[in-house]
Amino acid sequence: MKKLSKPNLYLVGFMGTGKSTVGRLVAQRMGLEFIDSDHAIEAAAEKSISEIFASEGEPVFRRMEKAFVEKGHPREGCLISCGGGLPVQPGIMEILKEQGLVFSLMASAAGIYERTRHTTDRPLLQVADPLAEIEKLLEVREPIYRKANCCILTEGRTVGEVVGHVCRSYKL
Numbered sequence: 001m002k003k004l005s006k007p008n009l010y011l012v013g014f015m016g017t018g019k020s021t022v023g024r025l026v027a028q029r030m031g032l033e034f035i036d037s038d039h040a041i042e043a044a045a046e047k048s049i050s051e052i053f054a055s056e057g058e059p060v061f062r063r064m065e066k067a068f069v070e071k072g073h074p075r076e077g078c079l080i081s082c083g084g085g086l087p088v089q090p091g092i093m094e095i096l097k098e099q100g101l102v103f104s105l106m107a108s109a110a111g112i113y114e115r116t117r118h119t120t121d122r123p124l125l126q127v128a129d130p131l132a133e134i135e136k137l138l139e140v141r142e143p144i145y146r147k148a149n150c151c152i153l154t155e156g157r158t159v160g161e162v163v164g165h166v167c168r169s170y171k172l
């Protein structure tokens with residue numbers, strides 16, 4: 001089989017692990033087209049993620065994420081930053097791994113809480129106790145994020161270091 005020169009790179013991980021920031025920089029450095037699953041869904045629905053959750057509910061949003069993955073992407077040349085819950089749905093991580101290389105950005109619940117506590121655009125974290133919610137979700141999601149081709153701890157590392165780590169591992 002022909003070896004792809006620039007296989008797609010899927011960036012997954014919990015909210016607040018820096019997927020969009022790291023993804024844009026890696027895409028720039030590696031000459032990949034940057035695609036953000038949340039932005040693609042918002043553009044198609046002509047609504048923000050918060051509006052989709054409020055008016056249609058989470059299950060509808062999850063169906064939109066599944067459709068985004070199933071419609072596929074060019075086989076090479078794209079970096080796709082995935083919403084935190086996207087690879088959690090059954091079978092999705094397997095599809096991502098068929099379509100490219102999957103990198104997980106990892107962080108602790110406390111670190112995620114610190115990075116997300118002032119944001120208001122993540123409906124799942126607009127609850128009375130966001131830290132408890134993060135811990136609960138992380139317990140379910142972490143084993144799935146760990147199925148990626150490469151897991152990168154983001155805590156104690158600068159954005160530049162994480163970007164460098166992803167770029168080096170992608171080239172291997």
Ligand code: S3P
Pocket residue numbers: 013014015016019038049082083084085086121122123124
């Ligand atoms: C979600 C993560 C968000 C967004 C939505 C749900 C999740 O994306 O898709 O609010 O379930 O973890 P980010 O991970 O880019 O914040």
